[in-house]
Amino acid sequence: MVYAGQGDARRSMALLWRAPGSADVRTGPGPKPGLSVDMIVEAAIAIADAEGMAALSMRAVGERLGRTAMALYTYVPSKSELVDVMHDRVLAELPAGYDLEDGWRAALTSWARDTWAFYLRHPWVLQVSQARPVLGPNEYGMLETVVRILHETGLEAGVLRRVVGTLIHFVRGAAQTIAETRQAPKATGVSDEDWWYARSAVLMEVATDFAERFPMVTWLERQGAFRVQDETVPYLEQEAREVFEVGLAILFDGIEAAMARAAL
Amino acid sequence: MVYAGQGDARRSMALLWRAPGSADVRTGPGPKPGLSVDMIVEAAIAIADAEGMAALSMRAVGERLGRTAMALYTYVPSKSELVDVMHDRVLAELPAGYDLEDGWRAALTSWARDTWAFYLRHPWVLQVSQARPVLGPNEYGMLETVVRILHETGLEAGVLRRVVGTLIHFVRGAAQTIAETRQAPKATGVSDEDWWYARSAVLMEVATDFAERFPMVTWLERQGAFRVQDETVPYLEQEAREVFEVGLAILFDGIEAAMARAAL
DNA sequence: CACGTTAGTTTATGCCGTAAGGAGATTCAA
DNA sequence: TTGAATCTCCTTACGGCATAAACTAACGTG
Numbered sequence: 001m002v003y004a005g006q007g008d009a010r011r012s013m014a015l016l017w018r019a020p021g022s023a024d025v026r027t028g029p030g031p032k033p034g035l036s037v038d039m040i041v042e043a044a045i046a047i048a049d050a051e052g053m054a055a056l057s058m059r060a061v062g063e064r065l066g067r068t069a070m071a072l073y074t075y076v077p078s079k080s081e082l083v084d085v086m087h088d089r090v091l092a093e094l095p096a097g098y099d100l101e102d103g104w105r106a107a108l109t110s111w112a113r114d115t116w117a118f119y120l121r122h123p124w125v126l127q128v129s130q131a132r133p134v135l136g137p138n139e140y141g142m143l144e145t146v147v148r149i150l151h152e153t154g155l156e157a158g159v160l161r162r163v164v165g166t167l168i169h170f171v172r173g174a175a176q177t178i179a180e181t182r183q184a185p186k187a188t189g190v191s192d193e194d195w196w197y198a199r200s201a202v203l204m205e206v207a208t209d210f211a212e213r214f215p216m217v218t219w220l221e222r223q224g225a226f227r228v229q230d231e232t233v234p235y236l237e238q239e240a241r242e243v244f245e246v247g248l249a250i251l252f253d254g255i256e257a258a259m260a261r262a263a264l
Numbered sequence: 265m266v267y268a269g270q271g272d273a274r275r276s277m278a279l280l281w282r283a284p285g286s287a288d289v290r291t292g293p294g295p296k297p298g299l300s301v302d303m304i305v306e307a308a309i310a311i312a313d314a315e316g317m318a319a320l321s322m323r324a325v326g327e328r329l330g331r332t333a334m335a336l337y338t339y340v341p342s343k344s345e346l347v348d349v350m351h352d353r354v355l356a357e358l359p360a361g362y363d364l365e366d367g368w369r370a371a372l373t374s375w376a377r378d379t380w381a382f383y384l385r386h387p388w389v390l391q392v393s394q395a396r397p398v399l400g401p402n403e404y405g406m407l408e409t410v411v412r413i414l415h416e417t418g419l420e421a422g423v424l425r426r427v428v429g430t431l432i433h434f435v436r437g438a439a440q441t442i443a444e445t446r447q448a449p450k451a452t453g454v455s456d457e458d459w460w461y462a463r464s465a466v467l468m469e470v471a472t473d474f475a476e477r478f479p480m481v482t483w484l485e486r487q488g489a490f491r492v493q494d495e496t497v498p499y500l501e502q503e504a505r506e507v508f509e510v511g512l513a514i515l516f517d518g519i520e521a522a523m524a525r526a527a528l
Numbered sequence: 529c530a531c532g533t534t535a536g537t538t539t540a541t542g543c544c545g546t547a548a549g550g551a552g553a554t555t556c557a558a
Numbered sequence: 559t560t561g562a563a564t565c566t567c568c569t570t571a572c573g574g575c576a577t578a579a580a581c582t583a584a585c586g587t588g
Contacts, residue, residue, distance in 0.1 A: 009462035017470045030534030031584040057575065070577080071536050079576065131444030131500065132456075135463050137471070140478050147480040157487030165507030166434065166514060169441070173433025180395030192396075198273035199399055206281045207401070214404050216411040223421030236395065243429030250430060250518030257517035293555040294565025321544065334546075335567050343545065 016088050016136040037075050041085050053124040087128050088136030096145050104152035115171050123179030174244040181236040280352050280400040301339050305349050317388040351392050352400030360409050368416035379435050387443035438508040445500045456498050
């Protein structure tokens with residue numbers, strides 16, 4: 001888990017809220033800066049997107065920019081501050097103004113799908129701690145978007161805030177499973193098929209009393225619950241996708257129930 | 265993120281499914297083993313519980329047992345296999361046989377609370393990748409428990425499996441937020457109060473147009489949605505707790521809606 | 529032109545997982 | 559009883575990581 005930088009709060013916040021692309025034109029002695037915060041953040045995001053958080057090192061970012069790792073410290077106080085800025089920067093991709101004409105449920109469905117897709121585009125975001133929000137502009141933007149949609153439900157503010165939390169937990173959780181699934185073959189060097197084949201064979205040897213020990217799991221399996229329709233998509237990914245769709249429906253039904261209860 | 269070991273599947277599975285406490289009495293030449301897999305796993309869990317996953321190093325585990333890091337490699341093929349065994353071992357703590365007399369909703373509430381408490385006792389478990397399940401006995405035990413409760417709902421097997429996934433996403437997500445919150449002061453050396461005080465002060469300076477830019481968030485804040493009742497519990501933790509309770513209710517209402525729909 | 533400022537480098541420290549090889553203990557076969 | 563085989567555990571070493579400290583070289587200003 002990557003934690004938010006604890007350095008000088010003023011410097012961190014300035015880094016986050018500074019207008020993007022602001023050149024910070026410096027006049028005075030000394031050599032011209034060859035890099036910029038924007039360039040560094042961009043390079044770091046490219047690495048994290050392509051190779052995952054584990055591959056994101058100061059050396060790697062520096063190398064991608066033709067510099068050493070230490071050169072970055074002129075622009076960014078530490079790796080964790082860099083991650084903070086990366087995080088908020090990338091959140092800017094999230095759409096904001098969902099159409100509320102067809103009601104909150106349609107808008108929230110779009111929001112959930114977009115957010116889910118966003119996490120899959122930048123899976124490393126899921127490894128940034130949520131404990132201490134970065135308090136960057138785009139983080140607030142994301143919150144603003146959900147609250148605006150849910151405001152349509154007429155739910156009381158306190159409940160609404162908790163519903164927001166619930167939705168985010170769910171979307172993050174669902175995306176995390178897929179993200180980890182996709183990462184696993186690269187991280188371990190073993191394909192899903194090979195892994196499952198090797199494991200399940202040994203499982204049957206080693207757990208001979210499986211059916212008696214886990215009757216409900218066995219029942220589920222015999223009911224075909226672990227089969228998927230689309231054979232072209234990897235099994236674990238397909239499963240995660242289905243959980244996402246069913247989970248969304250359940251959550252929305254639950255929100256409707258809460259509205260009905262509040263209306264009494 | 266910690267990934268499952270990709271070593272020899274047979275050796276891994278044997279490690280997982282071996283009877284706990286099995287002494288593996290070895291006869292033959294060579295000195296008597298001074299350690300055992302169980303001792304190592306226990307020590308590693310103690311470290312992870314107390315100091316977090318980041319502090320779990322082979323050197324640290326060795327030191328706790330009065331050995332060097334390399335001594336562990338006689339018993340365990342690699343760190344990632346050790347983490348697998350730790351994971352499955354600790355899952356054994358989860359209660360299994362929930363009483364179904366008062367219906368699935370009561371049982372599932374108990375299950376969710378227990379699982380949530382479990383994750384907070386062992387927050388590092390949330391950092392073990394779910395992508396490739398360890399396939400250990402206790403992982404199946406956990407699945408068995410939830411399926412047994414949900415079987416009461418009469419939902420079709422395919423839907424049931426997805427509901428299980430949804431519930432686990434939610435509980436994990438909720439626990440993760442609290443776990444990270446608790447970890448943060450230790451990891452960064454800055455208390456929640458200090459952190460928030462420093463950040464929010466700068467936020468007001470730097471984002472002067474906050475109210476116009478984020479009207480719904482401002483509305484939520486003015487409605488008092490970010491206030492908590494119990495002043496003695498840290499704010500972020502209290503918030504996470506409330507999200508958990510409200511989220512559970514919403515999910516259960518959603519499950520009931522799915523049942524009603526299926527009954528038509 | 530000298531001076532202070534700054535970008536970027538090199539070098540070093542102390543972590544990490546783990547490969548390689550060796551020392552000493554222990555058991556068994558001859 | 560002794561030599562060989564086997565096993566535990568150690569030391570050493572390698573290549574990675576973030577980053578502290580000291581240095582070089584470029585540059586604008588007096």
